Amino acid sequence: MVGMIQEATGILMSNDNMEFNHLMENEGHEGSNQEIKDFFRLLEDAERPLYPNCMKFTSLSFIVRLLHLKVLSGWTDKSFTLLLELLNDAFPEGVCLPNSYYQANKITTDLGFTYETWDACPNNCMLFRGKDEGHDKCQICQSSRYKQFTEDSNDDTTKNNQIAAKQVRYFPLKPRLQKFFMSSKTAELMRWHEKERTKDGVQRHPADSIAWRTFDERNPSFAADCRNIRLGLAADGFNPFRSMSIAHSTWPVVLIPYNLPPWMSMKQPFFILSVLIDGPKGSGNKIDVYLQPLIEELNELWERGVLTYDASKKEMFQLHAALLWTISDFPAYANLSGWSTKEMGIRKALHPQQRVSGKAYLPPACFTMSKDDKDIFLKVLKNVRVPDGYASNISRCVHLKERSIWGLKSHDNHILMQQLLPVAVRKALAKDVVEALIELTNFFRQLCSKVNKMADLEYIQGRIALTLCQLEKIFPPSFFDIMEHLPIHLAEEALIAGAVQFRWMYPIERKHIEYLRRQMPRSSDDQIEKIHVSTFHTWLMEHVRTSEIQYSDEIQHFARGPDQFVRRYGGYIINGFRFRKLDKDNKRTTQSHGIVVKAHTNPVESGWSVVLKMTVRDLFDMYSKDGSNNIKSVPQAEPFNEQHLDETIYTRDDDVHWVREGVDGTTVDDMRSIEDDVEMDEDE
Numbered sequence: 252m253v254g255m256i257q258e259a260t261g262i263l264m265s266n267d268n269m270e271f272n273h274l275m276e277n278e279g280h281e282g283s284n285q286e287i288k289d290f291f292r293l294l295e296d297a298e299r300p301l302y303p304n305c306m307k308f309t310s311l312s313f314i315v316r317l318l319h320l321k322v323l324s325g326w327t328d329k330s331f332t333l334l335l336e337l338l339n340d341a342f343p344e345g346v347c348l349p350n351s352y353y354q355a356n357k358i359t360t361d362l363g364f365t366y367e368t369w370d371a372c373p374n375n376c377m378l379f380r381g382k383d384e385g386h387d388k389c390q391i392c393q394s395s396r397y398k399q400f401t402e403d404s405n406d407d408t409t410k411n412n413q414i415a416a417k418q419v420r421y422f423p424l425k426p427r428l429q430k431f432f433m434s435s436k437t438a439e440l441m442r443w444h445e446k447e448r449t450k451d452g453v454q455r456h457p458a459d460s461i462a463w464r465t466f467d468e469r470n471p472s473f474a475a476d477c478r479n480i481r482l483g484l485a486a487d488g489f490n491p492f493r494s495m496s497i498a499h500s501t502w503p504v505v506l507i508p509y510n511l512p513p514w515m516s517m518k519q520p521f522f523i524l525s526v527l528i529d530g531p532k533g534s535g536n537k538i539d540v541y542l543q544p545l546i547e548e549l550n551e552l553w554e555r556g557v558l559t560y561d562a563s564k565k566e567m568f569q570l571h572a573a574l575l576w577t578i579s580d581f582p583a584y585a586n587l588s589g590w591s592t593k594e595m596g597i598r599k600a601l602h603p604q605q606r607v608s609g610k611a612y613l614p615p616a617c618f619t620m621s622k623d624d625k626d627i628f629l630k631v632l633k634n635v636r637v638p639d640g641y642a643s644n645i646s647r648c649v650h651l652k653e654r655s656i657w658g659l660k661s662h663d664n665h666i667l668m669q670q671l672l673p674v675a676v677r678k679a680l681a682k683d684v685v686e687a688l689i690e691l692t693n694f695f696r697q698l699c700s701k702v703n704k705m706a707d708l709e710y711i712q713g714r715i716a717l718t719l720c721q722l723e724k725i726f727p728p729s730f731f732d733i734m735e736h737l738p739i740h741l742a743e744e745a746l747i748a749g750a751v752q753f754r755w756m757y758p759i760e761r762k763h764i765e766y767l768r769r770q771m772p773r774s775s776d777d778q779i780e781k782i783h784v785s786t787f788h789t790w791l792m793e794h795v796r797t798s799e800i801q802y803s804d805e806i807q808h809f810a811r812g813p814d815q816f817v818r819r820y821g822g823y824i825i826n827g828f829r830f831r832k833l834d835k836d837n838k839r840t841t842q843s844h845g846i847v848v849k850a851h852t853n854p855v856e857s858g859w860s861v862v863l864k865m866t867v868r869d870l871f872d873m874y875s876k877d878g879s880n881n882i883k884s885v886p887q888a889e890p891f892n893e894q895h896l897d898e899t900i901y902t903r904d905d906d907v908h909w910v911r912e913g914v915d916g917t918t919v920d921d922m923r924s925i926e927d928d929v930e931m932d933e934d935e
Contacts, residue, residue: 302346310347314355321352328352366422367544370396371529373416375537380544420527421544424506425557427523428480428572431508438478438563441510445477449873454703457481457509460749462575470573478561479571483507483754484525485578486587488533502528504542509575509753513871517753538586549574578754580661600910601727603919613917614910617681618725621914624679625654631675632656632667636842639829641865642666644840669696674861678854681911687721691738694718698741699751702872712742827867 301308308316321331331352339348349355359365370379376391377383387396397413432438444458457463463481467474485507488500504526509516528534528541551557552572559570577587603611620628633649645666648658659667673689680688694715697707715738723731745751795802795810802810822831836842 302343311358314349314358318355318359331355365426366420366527368418368420370415371417371419371541372396375417375534375540377540378419378543418529419541422524422526424523424525424545424548424572425552428508428552428570429557429559431480432478432559432561432563432570435563438561440512440515441480441508442477443512444510447512452705454705454745454749455701455871455873456513457575457749457753461746462748465747466573466575473571473573476568476571478510478568479573481509482572482574483509483576483578484574484587486538486583487580491530499531500533501530502526502533502538502541504528504545507578507753513750513753513873514869517755534586536586576748576754606918611919613919615914615916616727617908617911618684619911619914619916620679622654624914626651628675628679629654629656632671635671635675636840637666637670638865639831639839639841641841641868645671646840665699668692669699670863670865674863684725687718687725690714690718691722694738694742698745701750701752701866703745703750705746708742708746712746715739715742827870828865 299310300306301310301313317331317334320326326334329352332350335348335350335352335355339346339350342348349358371377372379372389372392373394374389374392376389376394379386379396383390388394389396394416396416398416431441444456448456448458450459452459454460466481473479483506485505486502488502490499491501503524506523506525507516508521508523511521515521525545526541528538534541549572552570556569556571558567560567579587601614601616603613606612629649629651633646633651635646637645643660643663645659645663648656648663650656669692673685673692676685676688694711697703697711719735719738722735741751748754792810792812795807821835822829824830831839
């Protein structure tokens with residue numbers, strides 16, 4: 252049961268309630284701390300068995316399981332109450348269960364699983380809360396607060412009941428932040444960023460960033476107590492229904508506590524769900540309407556704080572919190588930060604050409620791939636097998652027959668950009684295009700490294716401007732909207748805010764993918780073949796024994812061979828990577844039996860190979876060592892391989908080869924349809 256509460260509340264439980272009660276009685280604190288007292292008393296009940304000698308359920312765990320079944324099965328409150336009455340009659344004496352749904356649901360309130368629900372304008376103009384709670388219409392657009400039903404509806408019950416057109420659910424923040432300090436273990440970890448972090452100028456944690464340090468310098472009273480919480484805010488829309496044919500967008504808003512170590516702060520048990528916005532459509536630029544209660548509570552936490560019990564120090568303190576930054580995918584920048592994220596330009600050399608037949612000819616751009624080029628590019632991606640746990644099955648998204656790619660997840664694009672694109676595109680495009688793309692991928696590879704030196708980030712900050720200039724020589728102006736301009740700011744953002752993995756959307760989105768992972772078939776663990784001793788061992792043992800060279804003790808021990816009685820394994824983990832036997836690996840979509848990835852390109856350059864260094868997703872290097880195991884200031888950062896690009900500045904369009912030679916262009920039936928599309932785009 253303790254584990255269930257830990258996962259639900261995001262805290263590690265311990266037996267500190269006796270000290271807390273003693274402290275509260277002596278200091279006479281009241282008010283909101285009564286909730287903390289109730290919580291600790293609930294933990295005492297959590298260990299009480301459902302009935303004497305019951306080993307499987309406690310009273311609390313049994314009630315929580317029943318409430319879970321109610322939600323999954325859609326039971327009404329009345330049916331749940333009737334079930335509790337039946338169980339109380341059927342169970343022997345000594346079994347203590349609530350008599351009604353109201354009493355059972357109050358347990359979730361004591362656990363902190365509380366939320367407030369407010370009706371919202373269907374056009375996202377306002378919330379019906381506070382002074383606006385009594386209104387039936389939106390005070391801005393005059394839309395009805397409730398769903399409207401047609402006169403010919405036969406459901407009188409539905410017509411008589413007022414159903415809100417849209418709602419938002421808000422989960423109070425202060426009690427959830429307080430719970431981080433109810434466990435002595437978690438309370439100590441909330442000070443990790445100050446007490447345990449390696450401070451050698453290397454960015455491994457948000458506390459290493461310029462933004463964090465500048466914030467502390469400007470707010471010394473906040474920084475004086477390292478227990479004060481720094482938060483990140485993430486927002487993203489998702490479809491809660493299994494059928495993707497249904498257009499529905501529900502928006503959760505999640506808070507991330509950065510006080511914790513990096514291997515904990517970005518994990519799901521420590522995410523804080525703050526706001527849940529109903530669909531079916533996203534709130535767009537009006538998301539700030541739904542963030543009003545959160546902003547109000549954040550202001551209270553900043554200005555006044557909340558009295559909190561620290562179980563590790565056995566003392567009360569005034570807890571404050573601050574929001575450092577927001578996390579979102581690029582389209583949501585416009586919603587959360589008010590950025591402009593759109594439209595376009597035209598390059599004359601690539602304009603449609605009128606043919607005598609009335610048809611229009613579209614010249615191939617220098618980055619256009621022929622059918623053979625596409626086959627080469629796609630076959631590399633289709634046949635690639637990355638290390639186990641490094642990425643999902645990218646090959647499933649590659650469709651050779653249609654010569655297309657679809658269904659890539661966010662992290663798949665991340666891997667494609669940093670690792671696979673330079674390999675796959677090498678023989679599919681012209682040299683100058685390939686060089687520019689490799690330079691771009693190297694920028695993101697260095698930027699996304701888990702360990703970065705300031706000098707490296709400053710270097711790529713200046714280099715990316717040249718890279719984008721090179722891309723502007725290749726791709727038309729319509730390609731360069733705000734998204735392609737974004738890399739100019741990313742290195743500077745990393746210099747200010749620290750390692751980028753602490754501001755990624757992947758952990759937020761990954762929780763919606765866990766369901767899919769459970770559906771994937773797993774290979775059997777029963778098929779383990781006998782390991783045969785190779786002839787190499789016999790030769791090595793004889794060679795070392797008869798050689799005049801004095802080999803080291805390690806080689807002599809190795810040459811003696813393994814013990815006759817050994818334990819066999821189907822795989823092993825080294826440096827965070829998991830490797831399995833070949834027979835197991837053949838049944839999986841990821842590669843785990845070796846370190847070589849074969850990518851077939853046609854034609855193939857003789858003797859060509861590419862060395863790529865990969866970092867395990869959940870492995871964090873918190874300090875750097877030299878050969879003598881002494882900590883040193885220079886980190887083992889992932890290398891940035893510079894491409895030597897043509898930095899010539901062209902002053903005339905005639906000097907640039909916009910059209911690719913040797914590749915067929917595209918012919919369309921009607922020139923007028925193209926002109927109509929251009930006029931429509933200009934109007935937009």
